[in-house]
Amino acid sequence: MSDDLKKGLEGVLVAESALSDIDGDAGRLIYRGYTIEDLAREASYEEVLYLLWHGELPAADDLETFAEEMAGYRAVDDGVLDTVEELAAAEENPMAALRTATSMLSAYDDAGNEPGDREADLTRGMRITAKMPTIVAAYKRLRDGEAPVEPREDLSHAANFLYMLNGEEPDDTLAEVFDMALVLHADHGINASTFAAMVTASTMSDIYSSVTSAIGTLKGGLHGGANQNVMRMLKEVDDSEKSAVEWVDDALENGRRVPGFGHRVYNVKDPRAKILGEKSRDLGEAAGDYKWFSMSQAIEQYMAENKDLAPNVDFYSASTYYQMGIPIDLFTPIFAMSRSGGWIAHVLEYQEDNRLIRPRARYTGPSDAEFVPVDER
Structure with a gap:
């Protein structure tokens, strides 16, 4: 057994799965072989649930x-x-x-x-x-x-x-x-x-x-709340007297983190962010107000040029949901509503060949402590 420590289990393979796959270098996501672009633009959520749970698209x-x-x-x-x-x-x-x-x-x-x-x-x-x-x-x-x-x-x-x-x-x-x-x-x-x-x-x-x-x-x-933080940031930018670029520049100078950028898996732009960016723009066009999309786009360009960071799915889902009139603190529950399909699919798949998940830790405490009775301590 290897003693190499993998903090956060990064890079550790724990199971085989036929459900979804991510190519972080190419910015590619597939569900059961179908690209996320095709599914997002052509399939309904019900079709995707059926695909995940039954292994094929439904007739x-x-x-x-x-x-x-x-x-x-x-x-x-x-x-x-x-x-x-x-x-x-x-x-x-x-x-x-x-x-x-x-x-x-x-x-x-x-x-x-x-x-x-x-x-x-x-x-x-x-x-x-x-x-x-x-x-x-x-x-x-x-x-x-x-x-x-x-x-x-x-x-x-x-x-x-x-x-x-x-x-x-x-x-x-x-x-x-x-x-x-x-x-x-x-x-x-x-x-x-x-x-x-x-x-x-x-x-x-x-x-x-x-x-x-x-x-x-x-x-x-660190997992589901990022798009809430993105929208709160955009509102803070909007309330300031600065441009989006000026605000971000000052925030980074003061040690603040800009939410919605970087991903544990993707080394390039999250493909889901590309699609949601388009929808954020479309909603702005329908409302006759490009404010949130324009602000987001300016921040994305600044982060790419100055920090070599690309947006993840949370960055554009924030303005998309907000323009739909959804309260900010419901963004993560909506994430859960959607991801329930994937959670259930993985549970069903894993239990087909189940093995108790039981990792180990490297012990770093003392090895020869001498016990002293309570009345002598």
Whole structure:
């Protein structure tokens, strides 16, 4: 056994997977062989879920059946909504509220909660993915003093969330952009939250526990909260009397970190950032206001020229979500809504040939400490 220390498990292979692959030097991301560009522009989120969970893109009839089944699982039991209301009244962090409510879903699942049955786990996974948007939208409305909006089964996954969030059916442009954002965030190799889900699953715990572990991991600012920090930065720039370039230059001079740049895997521009950058621009054009896109573009150019850093997916998802009227502190819960598809896919895949994940640490403490009874210390 090698004694080489891999801090953060960087570069360590822990599993084989047929789900997604990243070429960090070429800036390439694929889901089951399909490029993210093709999927984002041509496939719906429901199609991508089917691809991740079943290994192939669905035929039209299969997609219709799958989407209808998913839509039928969107409603959330009153007991869960009552807890969401309590959490909203207490102004709980939205990700913490989502974590708690998702864990509660298992109590109302008539498919049971025992692991190891792939078909039952897939049904549970569909229910989790279908209900998470209902929880997030309900939290937002209850926090704002409004009643939750019941989900509709005749809308797509993306359009239904925006409908529940705002109380009105979104136009085709907003629904399309949001659907694309969900596709872009659906999976990304064995990242921190996916690994957390796999660790939990490797103990043969249930899928609700696995997803709850993943949500708790995504909640951390080094993983899921970056796009929130990007938007707060853009608003700070906008409130200042400086140009975006001047603001960033001063921030770096004062030792501040510019969020949304650099990635543990990519050495070039994140391909998802390219696509979301286009959508940020399109939303600005539709609104007749390029402010957020222009500001982002100027910062991207400055960071490339002066720091040799490229943006990651969080950088342009921030302005995209904000221009859609989504509150900043819901950016990460939306990330979780999308990534649930990848978490569940990895759990199902790993448990097909399960082995308990149990790494070791290099011990650096004393080796010959002499025990002294308490009355002699």
